[in-house]
Structures are given as structure tokens and as C-alpha cells.
């Protein structure tokens with residue numbers, strides 16, 4: 001099972017994919033959804049080609065809050081089915097398919113003197129309902145602990161940076177946090193490649209039908225046909241450019257990036273209610289690399305869909321103002337060292353984008369092409385299963401049953417825990433592959449800089465095993481150094497050097 005993706009494999013498999021043979025399934029788009037479809041189909045024994053115009057996780061999948069949700073938010077809006085599905089998929093990720101990439105994260109909602117008793121009770125009732133969802137999804141309590149109320153002292157032990165003036169205590173719940181969303185996509189795509197899928201980045205579908213696509217190799221400009229018995233369009237917010245009968249109404253969500261030290265010690269997610277919007281919160285999300293994300297907004301995004309969405313200064317101000325209501329030391333604009341924004345691929349309907357259903361849809365167009373859109377990162381596996389079922393039915397493909405609920409992703413070691421000698425950071429990012437990432441040259445295992453814990457050895461591994469083809473892939477997708485422009489500038493020469501070393505070997 002060869003799960004390594006790299007430039008040499010891409011070149012070889014692009015020739016195979018475009019030599020006129022008819023694939024069982026062509027997947028367009030390699031965000032979490034398309035990568036999931038490729039894995040689902042390849043692990044059922046289908047011959048799969050999967051392409052992305054840019055890179056793995058180039059689109060919305062790298063701009064998420066990086067949470068494996070238990071579906072509480074859907075429960076609050078009465079969408080019980082989606083809430084249950086989300087809790088089940090979170091459990092699968094945390095216990096079977098990607099326990100190395102998804103950890104339990106405490107979630108703290110502080111209470112202040114003078115605050116509404118009703119809100120306090122509603123918050124705790126919400127956490128209890130989330131725990132009931134966990135139980136219904138059969139996720140063990142050892143994986144996601146019981147919610148409880150915290151006193152003032154305990155609240156400050158979890159989150160010393162919380163505003164202590166008037167603090168009376170907090171509600172504590174738990175949810176799943178991804179070490180990185182783009183890493184999940186890379187792990188899924190590599191697992192698909194291990195099952196024989198041809199995973200090709202920098203290959204754009206110029207047009208597509210139910211029988212194949214006209215594609216352009218974005219590295220050379222050459223055009224080819226990829227014929228296939230079935231085609232799945234998993235291009236997210238770009239889905240309507242290949243399937244004009246689909247109507248999307250993207251909504252933008254923005255996060256801020258700050259150094260965690262600016263918040264004080266916060267070993268948990270902290271919520272602050274958005275004034276005037278019952279049930280809407282801004283939260284701070286601590287990350288492994290010493291940064292914290294603060295999100296998130298929900299703004300209608302006018303067309304056209306850009307390659308990389310940009311946040312507005314109004315969103316930055318709203319996020320800062322709201323989170324500051326919960327902090328002892330308010331953050332200023334100067335504390336914001338980066339921002340990122342993503343577009344939710346929501347299907348068009350009446351109402352505000354905040355009210356649109358987050359449920360996914362599998363739609364077959366007039367040409368027979370199947371589009372899978374909507375949903376969440378957390379529910380990608382279920383979306384993929386539904387899309388492949390539709391493709392198998394439509395094209396009478398000979399395929400086995402779906403096995404992805406039990407298919408461990410690359411790095412999820414079914415044989416047990418990894419060597420305790422390895423650096424925690426590598427184990428948390430690479431799981432069972434951590435030892436392979438370590439370089440024989442000790443200098444390549446040192447952090448790139450004080451604020452950049454990424455090592456040159458990680459960049460080497462991204463080039464040899466994770467399909468990175470250029471500096472942007474290295475800094476913006478395989479690692480997330482690029483979320484902080486100053487850190488990116490520091491790491492760019494190191495990435496360029498790693499790339500040129502690989503190119504001169506090849």
C-alpha cells in the first residue's frame with residue numbers, strides 16, 4: 001500500500017490517467033469532500049482518478065474552525081438528524097479513522113455577575129444535550145468527558161486570561177478539535193492513493209459531464225480528456241461553474257490569528273456571546289503552534305468566488321470587540337498577526353445565510369454528473385458515502401460496500417501508541433508516521449524560528465510523502481505557517497531550499 005504522494009508519482013499517474021483508458025470514477029475537487037469520495041470509491045475496489053485545479057485542501061477545507069463538531073448547533077435549530085449524523089461522524093474520527101488528528105478540547109462559557117440566569121441555564125442545558133448526542137452516537141465518555149459547572153477558581157485554572165472582574169464561574173463542555181483541517185484532507189487523499197486512486201493536483205477540469213472531463217495540466221498548459229463511467233463534482237463553492245444547474249449562496253466566515261501568549265494561559269475554547277444575537281458566539285481556539293484563532297463571522301459573499309477569500313476590517317472589529325468582552329486583557333488590532341476567511345458552500349434558499357441548512361446534498365445533473373455539496377468537514381465521510389452510492393447506482397458500477405467507517409487514515413496506527421521518545425508535536429501532527437518525519441540530520445529537526453515550530457524535516461516529508469509541489473503547498477497547506485505573514489517570510493527561504501534540494505535530486 002503506497003501512500004506517498006510526490007512529483008514523480010503525479011507525473012507518472014497523470015500519463016496513465018490521460019492515456020484514453022476509462023476510469024470507473026473521476027472525482028473533481030480535492031477538498032475534504034472530494035478526497036473522501038476518492039477514498040470511499042477506491043476502498044470499494046473502484047478505479048479512481050481524483051483531480052484538483054490547485055492543491056489538496058486549496059479551498060474552504062483549510063479555512064475552517066478546525067472543529068469536529070458534535071452537532072449541538074444543529075440541535076439548537078431543531079435539525080436533529082444532522083446533529084446526530086455530526087456526532088456519529090465525530091465519534092468515528094476520534095475513535096477509529098483519525099484519533100491522531102482529532103483530540104477532545106474543553107469548551108468554557110464564562111458567567112459574570114449580573115448575567116441572565118436563563119442564558120446560564122440554557123448554556124448548560126445545551127452542553128447536556130450535546131452529551132446526550134455523544135451517548136447516542138456511542139462515543140465513549142473516556143473520549144469526550146461529562147459537561148459540568150465550574151466555580152470561579154476552576155474557571156481561571158482552565159482559562160487564566162478570562163475577565164476575572166465579576167466572574168462567577170462557567171459551564172464546561174467538550175468537543176473534537178482537529179490538529180489541522182488541511183492535514184485531515186492530506187491524510188484522506190494519501191489513504192485513497194494507498195488504495196490505488198490516482199490523486200493529481202494542478203489538474204483543472206475545464207468542463208465536465210457524467211462521462212468524463214476535459215482537463216488542463218496547470219503545470220504545462222496541456223489539455224487532455226479523462227473518460228470515466230461516473231463523475232463526481234466535489235468543487236465546493238465552485239460547484240456551479242461545472243454544474244450550472246446548481247445554485248449556491250456562499251457565506252464568508254472569518255477568523256483572526258493572534259499569539260496565544262496575548263490571551264494569557266487558555267487551555268480551552270472560550271466563548272463570548274455576540275451582543276443582540278441569541279445563540280451566536282465568538283470563540284477563541286488555541287492551536288498547537290502557539291497561535292490562537294478567534295472566529296467566526298457569517299457574512300453573505302457576493303460573486304465572483306475568489307481563489308482565496310479575504311476578510312473585511314468590519315469582521316475583524318466585530319470579532320475583536322466580542323471576544324474582548326470575555327478577556328481580562330483586551331486584544332487590540334496590533335495583536336492580530338493574521339486573518340483568514342473561507343466561504344461556506346451553502347445551497348441557495350430563502351432567508352439569511354446564517355439560517356441556511358448545513359445539510360449536504362447529492363444532486364445528479366442533466367448530463368449525469370453527480371454533484372456533492374454543502375455539509376461540514378466533520379461529515380465528509382458520510383457525504384462521500386452518499387455520493388459514491390449515487391455514482392454506483394447511476395452507472396451500474398461493480399463496487400463493494402462502503403468500508404470507510406472502519407478504514408484508519410494514514411498515521412492512525414491500528415497497532416497501538418507510538419514511541420514515547422518522539423517529540424509530542426510530531427506525534428500530534430503525524431501520528432504513527434512521526435518517526436519517519438524525523439531526519440537523520442539533527443539540524444533539520446530544529447524549529448525554523450522562535451515563532452515557527454515547523455522543522456525543515458517536516459517540509460522534506462511534505463515533498464516526499466504528502467504531495468507538496470511548491471513553496472505555497474509547503475507553507476500554506478502542508479504546514480500552516482502561512483497564516484501569519486511575518487512567520488511565512490521567515491520560513492520561505494527554508495522552504496525554497498528544501499524544494500530545490502528535492503528538484504536537484506530528481
Ligand SMILES: Cc1cc2nc3c(=O)[nH]c(=O)nc-3n(C[C@H](O)[C@H](O)[C@H](O)COP(=O)(O)OP(=O)(O)OC[C@H]3O[C@@H](n4cnc5c(N)ncnc54)[C@H](O)[C@@H]3O)c2cc1C
Pocket residue numbers: 028029030031032033034051052053054055056057058059060061062063064065066067068069203204205206234235236237238242251252253254296341342343344345373374375376377378379
Ligand atoms: C469559516 C468556516 C469555518 C468552518 N468550520 C468548520 C468546522 O470547524 N468544522 C466543520 O466540520 N466544518 C466547518 N466548516 C465547513 C467545512 O469547512 C466545509 O463544509 C468543507 O471544508 C467543504 O469542503 P469541500 O471539499 O466540499 O470544498 P473545498 O474544500 O472548497 O474543495 C473544493 C476543491 O475543488 C477544487 N476545484 C474547484 N474548481 C475546480 C475545477 N474546475 N477543477 C478541479 N478542481 C477544482 C478547489 O481547488 C478546491 O480544492 C467551516 C466552513 C467555513 C467557511
